[in-house]
Amino acid sequence: MSSEVALDIHSGVSSLHVENQSHDSHVHHHETFIYKYVFSMDHKMIAKQFLITGMFWAVLGGLMSVLFRLQLGYPDSTFPWLEDILGKWAKGGHITPEAYYALVTTHGTVLVFFVLTAGLSGTFANFLIPLQVGARDMASPFMNMLSFWFFFIAGIVMLSSIFVETGPFSGGWTAYPPLSALGDASPGSKTGMDLWIVSMALFVVSSLLGGLNYIATVLNMRTKGMSMTRLPLTIWALFFTAVLGVLSFPVLFSGFILLIFDRNFGTSFYLSDIFVNGAGALPNEGGSAILYQHLFWFLGHPEVYIILLPAMGMVSEILSTNSRKPIFGYMAMIGSMFAIAILAFLVWAHHMFVTGLNPFLGSIFVLLTLLIAVPSAIKVFNWLTTLWRGNIRFTPAMMFAIGFVSLFISGGLTGIWLGNSALDIHLHDTYFVIAHFHIVMGVASMFGMFAGIYHWFPKMYGRYLNNTLGYVHFWITIVGAYLIFWPMHYEGLAGMPRRYYDYSIWESFKQFGDLNRFISTVAMIVFATQILFLANFFYSIFKGRKLRSTNPWGSNTLEWTTPIKPGHGNWPGEIPEVYRWAYDYGKDGHDFISQTTPIGADESVH
Amino acid sequence: MMTVKEKEGDGRIHPQKFVLWVAMGSIVMMFAGLTSAYIVKKSQANWLEYSLPGVFWYSTLSIIASSITINMALKAFKAREMKQYRTLITITAFLGLLFMALQIVGFANLEARNIPLFGARSNSATSFLGVITILHMLHVLGGVIALMVIFIRAYLSKVKNYSSLPIEIISTYWHFVDFLWIYLFIFFNWLR
Numbered sequence: 006m007s008s009e010v011a012l013d014i015h016s017g018v019s020s021l022h023v024e025n026q027s028h029d030s031h032v033h034h035h036e037t038f039i040y041k042y043v044f045s046m047d048h049k050m051i052a053k054q055f056l057i058t059g060m061f062w063a064v065l066g067g068l069m070s071v072l073f074r075l076q077l078g079y080p081d082s083t084f085p086w087l088e089d090i091l092g093k094w095a096k097g098g099h100i101t102p103e104a105y106y107a108l109v110t111t112h113g114t115v116l117v118f119f120v121l122t123a124g125l126s127g128t129f130a131n132f133l134i135p136l137q138v139g140a141r142d143m144a145s146p147f148m149n150m151l152s153f154w155f156f157f158i159a160g161i162v163m164l165s166s167i168f169v170e171t172g173p174f175s176g177g178w179t180a181y182p183p184l185s186a187l188g189d190a191s192p193g194s195k196t197g198m199d200l201w202i203v204s205m206a207l208f209v210v211s212s213l214l215g216g217l218n219y220i221a222t223v224l225n226m227r228t229k230g231m232s233m234t235r236l237p238l239t240i241w242a243l244f245f246t247a248v249l250g251v252l253s254f255p256v257l258f259s260g261f262i263l264l265i266f267d268r269n270f271g272t273s274f275y276l277s278d279i280f281v282n283g284a285g286a287l288p289n290e291g292g293s294a295i296l297y298q299h300l301f302w303f304l305g306h307p308e309v310y311i312i313l314l315p316a317m318g319m320v321s322e323i324l325s326t327n328s329r330k331p332i333f334g335y336m337a338m339i340g341s342m343f344a345i346a347i348l349a350f351l352v353w354a355h356h357m358f359v360t361g362l363n364p365f366l367g368s369i370f371v372l373l374t375l376l377i378a379v380p381s382a383i384k385v386f387n388w389l390t391t392l393w394r395g396n397i398r399f400t401p402a403m404m405f406a407i408g409f410v411s412l413f414i415s416g417g418l419t420g421i422w423l424g425n426s427a428l429d430i431h432l433h434d435t436y437f438v439i440a441h442f443h444i445v446m447g448v449a450s451m452f453g454m455f456a457g458i459y460h461w462f463p464k465m466y467g468r469y470l471n472n473t474l475g476y477v478h479f480w481i482t483i484v485g486a487y488l489i490f491w492p493m494h495y496e497g498l499a500g501m502p503r504r505y506y507d508y509s510i511w512e513s514f515k516q517f518g519d520l521n522r523f524i525s526t527v528a529m530i531v532f533a534t535q536i537l538f539l540a541n542f543f544y545s546i547f548k549g550r551k552l553r554s555t556n557p558w559g560s561n562t563l564e565w566t567t568p569i570k571p572g573h574g575n576w577p578g579e580i581p582e583v584y585r586w587a588y589d590y591g592k593d594g595h596d597f598i599s600q601t602t603p604i605g606a607d608e609s610v611h
Numbered sequence: 612m613m614t615v616k617e618k619e620g621d622g623r624i625h626p627q628k629f630v631l632w633v634a635m636g637s638i639v640m641m642f643a644g645l646t647s648a649y650i651v652k653k654s655q656a657n658w659l660e661y662s663l664p665g666v667f668w669y670s671t672l673s674i675i676a677s678s679i680t681i682n683m684a685l686k687a688f689k690a691r692e693m694k695q696y697r698t699l700i701t702i703t704a705f706l707g708l709l710f711m712a713l714q715i716v717g718f719a720n721l722e723a724r725n726i727p728l729f730g731a732r733s734n735s736a737t738s739f740l741g742v743i744t745i746l747h748m749l750h751v752l753g754g755v756i757a758l759m760v761i762f763i764r765a766y767l768s769k770v771k772n773y774s775s776l777p778i779e780i781i782s783t784y785w786h787f788v789d790f791l792w793i794y795l796f797i798f799f800n801w802l803r
Contacts, residue, residue, distance in 0.1 A: 144626035213637055217630050225626040251633060255641035262742060263648065270729040272738040274652070288731040291657030296648055303644065 044154075046146035047573040051153050052132035053465060056458070058157060059124020060539060065164075066115035071532050073108045076100045078525025080507045080518075094172070102506045106175035107193050109504060113178030114201070115163065116447065118208055121312040123156045125454050126250075129315055130219045130243040132461065136564035137237050139228025139581060141574045144221035148214045155211035159204045166200035174201040177504065179301055182275035182294050186267040189284045198268070202261055209254045209261075216254075219247035228563070230583035234339075235600065237562050237587040238332060241339050242318020245346040246311050253307035253350070260300030267292070295360050302353035309446050310349045314342060316453020317384060317413075320406040322587075323460050324388055326560045327403035328395025329596060331588035334387040341380035341387075348377050358426040359433045367426040374424035381417055385410065396591070400558070401475030402460035408483045409452040415487075416445025419494065434504075437497025440490045448486045455479075458542070463557050467570045468549030474541040478534055485531035492520050559597045561587050566601055631780050635787050638750065642743065642791060646798055649739045659734035663799055664720040670713035671796050674751070677706035678789040681782045688778050697765065700758050700778075703785070707755040710792075711748045718744075740799060747795060750788045757781045 045051055072091075075084065076099075083098035094104035131149065135142055143149045166173040175193030176184030180201065188195045223244045227236075263274040267289075275297045276289035325332040332338060354362060354370040362370075388410045397403065419441040422428050432438060455478070462470050501514045508514040508521065556565040563583070567575050581601040589598040593608060624632075652658070684699035718728060718741065727733045728741035761777050 144630055148630070213634075217633050217637070220633050221626045221630045225623060225629055251637045252640050255637050256644035259641045259644040259648070262746065263645075266729065266738060266742055271731045272729055272733055272742075273735050274648075274738060277657075291655070291735055293652065293655055296651055299651065300644055300648060 044150060046142070046150050048131045048135050048142050048146065048149060049465070049571070049573075049575075051149055052128050054153050055123055055127035055131060055156070058153075058160060059120050059128060060542075062115050062119040062160065063124065063535070064539070066112050066120060067532050067535060069108045069112040069115075071529055072100060073105055073112070074525040074528045076105055076506070077508070078522040080509045103172060103175060103192055105506050106177075106191075106504075107173045107197070110175050110177055110193070111163070111167070111173050114174075114205075117178060117308065117312070118205070119156075119160060119163070121447070121450050121454075122212065122250075122308070123208070125312065125450060126219075126243060126246050126315045127153070127156065127215060128454075129239070129319060129457050129461075130215065130247065132465065133239050133564065134219055134222050134243060135226070136464070136567065136571075136575060137240050137562050137587075138223060138226060139231055139563050139583065140222060140226035141576075141580070143218045144226055145218055149218050152211050152215035152218065155207050155214065159207035159211060162200050162204035162207065166197045166204070169196045169200065171195040171197055173197040179298075179305070180264070181301075182264065182267065182292075182297050183279055186264055186275055187279070187281060187287075188268070189281045202265060202268075206258065206261060209258045212250050212254050216247040216250040219243060220251065223247075228580045228583055231563075231600075234336070235583055235586045237318075238321040238335070238338050238342075239315075239318040241342055242314045242321070245342050246314045249307040249311050249314070249346055249349055253304040253311075256300055257304035260297055260304075263300070264297065295357070298357050298360060299353070302356045303350070305356060306353040307349040309442075310345055312446055312450045313453075314345070316409060316450040316456075317342070319453050319457040319460070320388065320409045321391075322562070323402050323406040323456050324391050324410075325588050325590065326460075326558050327398045327400055327406070328392055329398070329559075329590045330391055330395045331590055331592075332387065333390035333393075334383070335586065335588060337383050338387055341383040344380040345377060348373060348380070352377065352424075355424055355426070355429075358429040364426070371424060371426050375421065377424075378417070378421055381413075385414055385417075400459065401470065401472060401479060402456045404476065404479040405452045405456035405459060408479065409449050409456060411483070412444050412449040412452060412486065416441060416443075416449060420445060431500070432497060434502055435497035436493040436501050436503055439503050440493035440497060443493075444486070444490050448490070452483075455482075455538070460558070461564075462542075462545070462549075463552045464564055464567075466546050466549070467552050468545055469552065469557075470545045470549060471541050474537060478538045478541070481534040482531055485527050485534070488527045489524050489531065492524060496520065556599075561585075561589060561597050561599050563600055566599065625776060627776065628780060628783070631783060635784070638787075638791070641746070642795070645739070645743050645746070646795075649743070649798075652735055652739065657734070659726070659736040661721075661724075661726050661737065663740075664717035666713050666717045666720060667796065667799075670710045670717065671792065673706050673713060674710045674789050674792050677703045677710065678786050680706065681785045685775070685778055685782045688775055691773075693765070696778075697762065700762055704755050704758045704762070707751050707758070707785075711751055714744055714748055743795060747788065747792055750791070754781065754785050754788055757784070 041047075042050065045054070072087070075087075084095070085098040087095035087098050087100065091100070091104065094101055094107075100108070131143070134140070163173075171192040173193055174180065174185070174197040175191060176198070180198075184190045184194055185198055185202075186194075188198070223236075223240055227233075263272075266272040267275050271289075273289040273292040275294050276287065276292040277294075279287045279289060281287065321332055321338060352370060352374045354366065355374045358367050358370075392407070419437070423432055423438060423441055459470055459475055462468070496514075496517050499513070499517070501508065501517060505511075505514075509518055552569050555567070555569055558565070563581060566581050568577060583600045584603045585598065585600055587600055590596070592598060593605075680699050681703045684696050684703060687693075687696040687699055721728060721737060721740075726737055728737050758781060761781065
């Protein structure tokens with residue numbers, strides 16, 4: 006008995022019919038170049054499209070950070086070559102304040118949404134969900150394709166904003182009004198902001214289309230025997246990620262709609278009593294800028310977990326596989342992810358402690374925020390106990406997974422500081438915050454992503470990445486990441502605010518001149534190392550060492566039961582049936598037992 | 612040769628129907644966000660109290676009627692009464708359009724009472740009404756377009772299609788936007 010999949014393209018809206026038939030399945034569709042590589046409906050190809058588009062944005066967003074780090078590290082130097090590439094944005098080889106703010110804003114937007122949301126969960130949810138739950142494809146491959154193309158167009162719109170005369174939006178990635186609501190507020194608030202909001206609206210649509218599909222696929226398309234408690238933790242994590250996205254992105258969207266009306270139709274949702282230099286007093290009355298912050302952070306905080314959860318899931322899977330041990334506390338892992346997903350919706354106001362929030366309300370948000378430490382600590386404990394006395398194989402994927410745990414611990418601890426509303430009065434909007442979220446969310450999730458890429462690259466392309474380059478990539482990146490962000494804690498504790506253009510003119514922050522130069526130098530080295538990784542990636546797609554066996558890591562999960570280069574439909578024959586959970590490593594003297602192996606007579610049932 | 616019936620097949624909701632339910636949850640979140648913003652904003656200064664246009668009662672009736680007709684259309688389809696089915700979905704789509712037209716009449720009515728929805732003289736109380744109602748109208752429009760698609764497809768298709776899935780999905784969605792409006796109507800009238 007098998008599930009047969011037919012791609013029904015002729016009925017207008019493409020849909021996937023799953024029928025139960027008792028003969029061998031066959032997948033019929035024509036693979037021209039356009040349908041195979043461009044308008045592909047194969048989840049594996051869409052995953053690669055997300056990944057490579059994400060890489061493009063990671064390079065661009067990373068390069069932006071290098072450019073503004075040049076300004077921060079070398080505020081008195083001039084770089085004539087900057088004028089060659091940036092033109093009027095770097096007059097005399099010096100990045101202008103407008104360009105600096107535009108770079109900071111675009112760096113944030115691009116890295117948070119395009120790289121760590123679309124690039125991370127877009128890639129791995131697409132790639133892993135059907136393969137690991139045992140499905141031919143997503144619930145709706147057509148919607149899946151649309152999800153990528155909405156993301157792609159969102160990217161084109163964002164990219165085009167870099168080239169408009171008044172520059173891209175420059176009011177920070179959070180796009181708080183009034184900077185985002187008034188065209189007269191700054192150069193970037195004109196066309197740049199229009200393009201920013203169009204791009205983000207398209208991005209929300211893309212995320213929703215993707216998220217709907219991921220949820221439906223996990224809940225409805227699992228193969229026979231694949232109960233929810235037999236799912237690998239990657240799938241649980243990607244599932245919670247999708248739920249968070251589907252419930253929080255619409256709220257961001259409603260915030261954006263009100264913003265559009267304030268910008269273009271003269272309403273006063275967010276604006277009140279504003280006097281703009283040159284334009285005079287505005288008629289808007291009674292609006293509240295704080296209202297936007299509520300709507301924004303209601304997405305904004307779950308967004309942090311949208312970024313982090315896929316990394317957590319992949320790290321759990323990779324740690325277990327490469328420790329040759331079952332994951333410690335499987336149910337506790339699911340429970341803690343569930344707790345994180347719930348709490349994600351209840352802590353948004355900790356971004357707003359200093360907005361005049363009622364202190365009593367603030368203390369409730371402090372409590373809820375600090376509660377997140379509990380599931381986080383459970384997860385860390387389980388990762389460490391999975392490693393404990395494991396038969397560890399230090400593959401590059403494993404190195405990055407361990408690096409993730411390290412970063413998650415050191416970045417998570419500072420979260421306990423920041424979640425405290427009294428400490429936040431001092432730490433708010435300082436480099437301490439920058440250090441905290443870059444380590445715990447930015448770099449940690451990048452590490453999860455790298456771990457995922459190194460681990461599943463053989464499944465994606467049928468070849469290995471170069472190991473030596475992988476280790477070089479890992480060591481420089483982890484040491485560099487700590488060297489960049491660790492000193493920022495000290496700067497932040499000393500009160501150095503974020504988003505300033507030039508600290509050398511401030512008596513209090515002058516002392517950090519050398520430190521800032523050091524950070525900028527390391528940032529350049531780390532950025533160059535990522536280029537090395539990309540070279541490894543693209544070289545290995547074509548010339549990497551070829552995969553000889555279907556299961557190179559000795560892994561239990563279903564994706565390794567497919568052929569080395571699976572076609573559309575994933576399994577040439579029937580979809581395998583699942584008899585056990587994904588973590589039977591080192592059981593009864595067996596190194597690993599695939600999920601497709603029936604429970605033996607003398608074996609204890611999990 | 613195994614002949615055991617696969618358990619997963621039955622009792623499970625169709626993936627596309629499931630996608631719709633999750634999508635509806637997502638839409639609920641958007642309107643929940645907007646109506647919460649409305650409540651927050653209302654407790655602040657400079658809030659205009661005004662009465663809703665009476666024509667909204669008629670638009671409410673028309674969308675409730677359309678829910679009844681789409682339910683009859685679904686029954687007609689399942690009974691293979693194709694002619695009746697086509698008439699009923701046409702009436703449903705028409706009632707959907709009528710609903711939208713009546714909403715616009717309501718907006719005009721407010722403008723005539725010198726309560727502008729948008730623009731420099733507007734108050735956010737009415738702007739919220741405008742934004743939320745227009746967003747809801749766009750969702751109704753989506754339903755109307757979907758109805759038109761299956762209507763045209765019923766004529767164009769050479770192969771007779773007996774799957775009631777598309778009309779089932781649209782009717783679920785249609786009831787959803789109906790309930791959504793009833794919620795908004797109650798919210799604007801009494802909960803605010």
